[in-house]
Structure formats: C-alpha cells, structure tokens
Amino acid sequence: MEISDNMDLDQEISKTVGSPLLESKVRIACRDVNVFYNKNVQAIFNVNLDIGKNQILAMIGPSGCGKSTLLRCFNRMNDTIEDCVVDGLIELDGENIHSKKIDPVVLRANVGMVFQKPNPFPKSIYDNVAYGPKLHGLTQNNSELDDIVEESLTKAGLWKETKDRLNKPGTGLSGGQQQRLCIARAIAVKPEVILMDEPTSALDPIATATIEELMSELKSTYTIVIVTHSMQQAARISDRTAYFHLGRLVEVDETGHIFTNPIHSLTENYITGRFG
Amino acid sequence: MENHDHISNQFDNDLESIRNHVLSMGGLVETNVKNAITSLLERDQALAEEVATADFKVNQMEIEIDEECTQIIARRQPAAGDLRLVLTAIKMITDLERIGDEAEKIGRYAQTLASKKAKTGMHLELQTLGEKVSSMLNKTLDAFARMDASQAMEVVGLDIRIDEEFDRISRLLVSHMMEEPKNIKSMLRVSWCARSLERIGDHAQNICEYVIYSVHGEDVRHTDIDKVKKEYLSKQE
Numbered sequence: 001m002e003i004s005d006n007m008d009l010d011q012e013i014s015k016t017v018g019s020p021l022l023e024s025k026v027r028i029a030c031r032d033v034n035v036f037y038n039k040n041v042q043a044i045f046n047v048n049l050d051i052g053k054n055q056i057l058a059m060i061g062p063s064g065c066g067k068s069t070l071l072r073c074f075n076r077m078n079d080t081i082e083d084c085v086v087d088g089l090i091e092l093d094g095e096n097i098h099s100k101k102i103d104p105v106v107l108r109a110n111v112g113m114v115f116q117k118p119n120p121f122p123k124s125i126y127d128n129v130a131y132g133p134k135l136h137g138l139t140q141n142n143s144e145l146d147d148i149v150e151e152s153l154t155k156a157g158l159w160k161e162t163k164d165r166l167n168k169p170g171t172g173l174s175g176g177q178q179q180r181l182c183i184a185r186a187i188a189v190k191p192e193v194i195l196m197d198e199p200t201s202a203l204d205p206i207a208t209a210t211i212e213e214l215m216s217e218l219k220s221t222y223t224i225v226i227v228t229h230s231m232q233q234a235a236r237i238s239d240r241t242a243y244f245h246l247g248r249l250v251e252v253d254e255t256g257h258i259f260t261n262p263i264h265s266l267t268e269n270y271i272t273g274r275f276g
Numbered sequence: 277m278e279n280h281d282h283i284s285n286q287f288d289n290d291l292e293s294i295r296n297h298v299l300s301m302g303g304l305v306e307t308n309v310k311n312a313i314t315s316l317l318e319r320d321q322a323l324a325e326e327v328a329t330a331d332f333k334v335n336q337m338e339i340e341i342d343e344e345c346t347q348i349i350a351r352r353q354p355a356a357g358d359l360r361l362v363l364t365a366i367k368m369i370t371d372l373e374r375i376g377d378e379a380e381k382i383g384r385y386a387q388t389l390a391s392k393k394a395k396t397g398m399h400l401e402l403q404t405l406g407e408k409v410s411s412m413l414n415k416t417l418d419a420f421a422r423m424d425a426s427q428a429m430e431v432v433g434l435d436i437r438i439d440e441e442f443d444r445i446s447r448l449l450v451s452h453m454m455e456e457p458k459n460i461k462s463m464l465r466v467s468w469c470a471r472s473l474e475r476i477g478d479h480a481q482n483i484c485e486y487v488i489y490s491v492h493g494e495d496v497r498h499t500d501i502d503k504v505k506k507e508y509l510s511k512q513e
Contacts, residue, residue, distance in 0.1 A: 232353055259355045261493030271355045273287065274280040 009246060010045075017263040018253035021050040021240075027193060027223040028074060033088035035069050035078065035247075043069045047088075047249045049242060051193075056215060056224045058238035058255065060231060062270065065244040067227045071195050074225065075111035076104045092193070109136055112186030116198040118178030120170030120185075125162050128170040128181055129153060132189040148188055155221075156184035157214050176207025183214065187222075194218065196226040200233065212237050231271055235259045243267045290348050291358060294341065298365050298372075301337040302417040305372045305379070308334065309413060309476060312382035313406035316399055316469060319390040327383030334376035338369045357490075364490040368420070371479040375413070378472040378479075385465045385472075396459045398466045401448060402473065405441045409473045409480075412438065416480040416487075425491035428484040429508070432501045438477035445470045 028051040035044035044066045051057050059067040069078070076097060078084045090097050097107055109132065120128050129149045132138075139145045149166070153159040158180045162173075170181050179199060186194055196215075200208040215224055215237055228234050234241050235255060242252040243266070251258065251267045262268045282288045308330055315324035345366045348354060354362050389399055412434045419428040449467050453460050485497050488504070496504045 231355065235355070260359060262356050268356045269280055272358045273282050273284060 009248065012266070013245070013248045013250050013264075016048060016249045017251045019257075021052050025052045025055075026050045027053045027055075027093065028225075029089075029091045029094075030070075030073075031089040031091075033070070033073065033086065033090060035066070035073065036085045036087070037081075038083045039085070043247050044073075045247045049249055049252060051223060051225060052240065053223055054219055054221075055239040056219050056226060056237055058234035058241045059225065059227045059244060060229075060234050060241060060270070061244035063229075064246075066247040067242075067244045068197055070244070071197055071225060071227050074193065074195055075108045075113060077108075077113065079104060106136075109189040110191050111193040111195060112189065112191040113195045113197070114179065114182050114186055114199045117202050118175055118182050120173070120178050120181050122169065122171060124167045125153075125170045125173070125181060126166040129184050129188045132185060136189055138189065152184040152188040153181075155187050155218065156180045157210065157217075158184055174207070176203050176210055179203060179207070179211060180214065183211075183218075187218075191222065193223045193225065196224065198227055198229060201229065208233075231259075243270060245270070287352055287358075290344070290352070291354075291361060294344050294348065294362065294365050297337065297341050297344065298368060299417070299421055301334065301341065301369060301372050302420065304337065305334055305376050306410075306413055306417060308376060308379040309382075310410055312379040312386065313402070313410060313473075316382055316386040316389065317403055317406065319386075319399070321387060321390040324383045324386035324390060328380055328387060330383075331376045331380040334373055338373040341365060341369050357493075360490045360493060364420075364486040367486050368483050371482045375476050375479045378476050381472050382469050385469050389462060389465055389469075396452070396456075396462055396466075398449065398452060398459075398463055399469070401445055402466065402469055405438065405445060405470060405473050408434070408438050408441060409476050412477055412480045416483050419484060419487050423487065423491055425488045425508070428487040428491075429501060429505045431484045432481050432488075432496075435477050435481045438474060442470055442474040 028049075030047050030049045033044055033047040033049075034042060036042050047070060049070075059071065061067050072078045073086050073090055074092075074097075076086075078086055086098070092107075092111065095102070121131060123131070126149055129152050130145050133145060133148050139148060150159060150163075153162060158177060161177060162181075170178065173181060179202075183194070183199075200211050203211065212233065215226070218224060219239075226234075226238065238255045240252060241255045241258040243250045243258070243262075243264075245266050251262060251264045253263070258267065259271060262271065268274075308327055311323055311330075312327045314320065315327055345362050348362055352358075412431060415427065415431045415434075418424070419431060446467065449463050449470075453463050482497075485495075488494065488496050492508070494504075
C-alpha cells in the first residue's frame, strides 16, 4: 500500500489544519473518507471536510492529489468505476449518501456536475435542458417544461443569446456558451449542489469571466464545489479553499486567509509556486 | 517553515532584487541619519550641507522600488509569504523615504545652528536622543534583513524610551527659553531637530510592525505590543 511509502507525509499532515465550519452551515460533510482504486492503490486518505451552504468551495492541489476523485464521491460518480471503493461517511444535509434509501440517480440530480470540456447532448438547445426534468418527471405538461427551460437558461445567463434558436443543436454554440448550456442542464433538475471539474480550463478569458460571474450569482441558490488548477480563479471566486496533497486534505480555510497567510508550509509552497 | 525555491527562478530573482534594493535604501537612509546627527552635534557645516542635499538619492530609490513591486504584482500575482514581503517593501519604503526627509530637515537646521554665533550649547542635549534613534534604526533594518520578528518586537518597545527622552528635552528647552528669551530662535531649531529624531523613531516602529506582519501574517499596528509578544512566546513553547 502507498500509505507505508508516505509515513513522513502522514506525520506532517496528522490533522487537517484550518478553521472549521459551524454545523448549521454545513451542506456536505465528509468524515474519514478513504478512496481506493484496484484495492491496493489508495487515492484519498482520511479526508474530513465540511462544505458550506451557499458557498463556493475551491479544491486545489497538484495533479494526482485526489481532488477530482473526491469531487466524484459527492454524487457517487465513482460507483461507475470498476474496483473503486469509497470508504467513510459522506453526508448531504445530514443524510448518508451511501445509505440504501438513496437512489444514485436522484442523488446525481440533486448534486449536479459540470465537466472540464463542455459536453452538450447531440440534441437541440431546448432538449439539452429539458432532458433532465423529463427524465425525473418534474413537469406535468409542455408549458411547465417551457418554463423550466427558460428559467434554467436565464439563470445560466444564456437565455438572451439562445431564445431565438432553441431548436438549433447545442453543439453549434461557442465553447463558453456550451459550458453555460451544461450549467443550465444541471440547474434544470433543481439541484442543491453543483460540482464543477475545471469548468473553464478549455475556455478563453472572456468566457471564463462570464462563467465565474455566473458562479457568484448562482451561489445564492446553490452550493458550488469547484476543482481548479488556476489558483487565481480559486482566489477570485471561492469563499473557502481546500488544499490537497497526495490524497490528503492538508488545509481548508477562508480563501482570503489561505492566500495571504496559510498555516501549513505545503499549502504555502504550492500557492506561491514553490517546489514542495 | 521550510523555505523552498520557486519553480520559476526569475521569480526568486525578482523578489531577491526587491529585498536587496530595500536593504540598500535602508543603508543609505541610515547613513544620512547618522551624518545628520554628527553634523548637528559637531557643528560640522560641510557635513550638514551634504546631508541636506543627499535626500534625492533616497527619493529616487523609493520610486524605483515602487515600480519593481508594481511589476511583480502585475506579472506574478504573489501570494502568501511572497505577497506579504512585497506589501512590506511597498510600505517600508514610504517610511524610509520619510526618515530621509527628517534627516534632510536636521541637516538644514544643523547648517543654521552651526553658523550661529550665539552658542547655546543646547544642541549637545540631543546626543542621547540621537544615539537611541540611530541604534533603533540600525536594529530595525537588521530585523528586516534577517526577517527576525522577535527582534522587531523588541525594537517596537524601544520607541517608548525615545518618547521619554524627547519629553525630557522639550521640558529642558522650555525652561531655557524662559530664562534666555534671546536664544528662543536657536532653541526652537534644537526643538525641531528633537522632533525630527522622535519622528524617525516612529517610522522605525512602523517598519518593525511590517516585519512582524511579513513573518507572522498578523497585523500588529495599533495593538499592545507586550500582549502580542506574550502570545508569540506562548505559541513557541
């Protein structure tokens, strides 16, 4: 097991540093979460992390630090990977997401996801957004569906640009517009949490700024967790920042604090661009 | 804290260059202050004149370092300890420039005092204050050079002694002015020199507070320094 190779690291990060959240403000809580691939490769080590309501949490860290793996735990996307075992407790609003009562399909509607590359369905703009509500039976009739599509596209800041071309294919939009379409698609099924895995890494600075602005607006309604390689992006948009290193959560705190005065030297070395 | 180099060597060089330039500016200001005090105490007109005209170099350095800091913020977006160092440099050079201005003022008064036929001898009362201020400035720059927050905390405490000495001189000058009103003009000049020296102490204190911020990330301005000192001592134990 890798764990024996990193005894020093485990000693150095015996406990995650940073200030905890008030319990009443927690949307997602992770307790002693471990994730294994193929039984003998451990990707996540004893992560304890609280994600606040109506907040943006940015997860940062070098490649392979486990931030995307952990992100995929929050809506049980790892269930789809063979030989991936998630151990420990993950709660959404106080409820264990691995409990038998929970249907992963419903969970994934409740905890939506936006990926690195925009991936609209090869369907019309309208159908991209309407697909989820139809699947989950959220509407009684077409007029209600029209309303959801308009509301979701408006929230995603895409309504003005697309209202006259709703029947055109979603793939015909620009990269930034496609990504906003994916956000509209996630919003359409009325989630509580939106997970974003490097949502702007394929976009130009203007499209990136639009998405970031959108995220700031959306956090009044949703909890957002974003994985990003851009530290400036984490600094710009997030309320709290979590730093991961070789599968361990090293530090989580208010973003302003992390970027001016981090507690752990590993965090400091990463955000200042030093070799750890 | 472990201190690694940046992945970018150029970033290391840029930060190091800012540090070095602030240190040279500090060295220049320190020399000007020392010369100002010497010219005052020894009534050395030539030296006083030199001090009164040497400040332009300090001003020039302030502008150059300011530009360097602006560039590094624009190009590198420094974070954490790097950000605190750059902010410290920006604030510190303002205080150094003002110390330079005070030295220049002392130089001007020293020129007049040296030329006065009426020797009141009161300028010699500034010796202790001058020594205390010189020593405080020296320790301040040393604390910055070594990024030594403990020393900076010690130095912050020295400002009280300087204020006490300033009060003593002020009282002395007031009583002499009452006794010999004809010397009021030159006594006022001595008083202004004392005020300039006291202000240098205040600027040195500011710099020490920036050093503490740079090292610990905590803003200790306008707080009780003894309390801060105790907190850090208990943390270290």
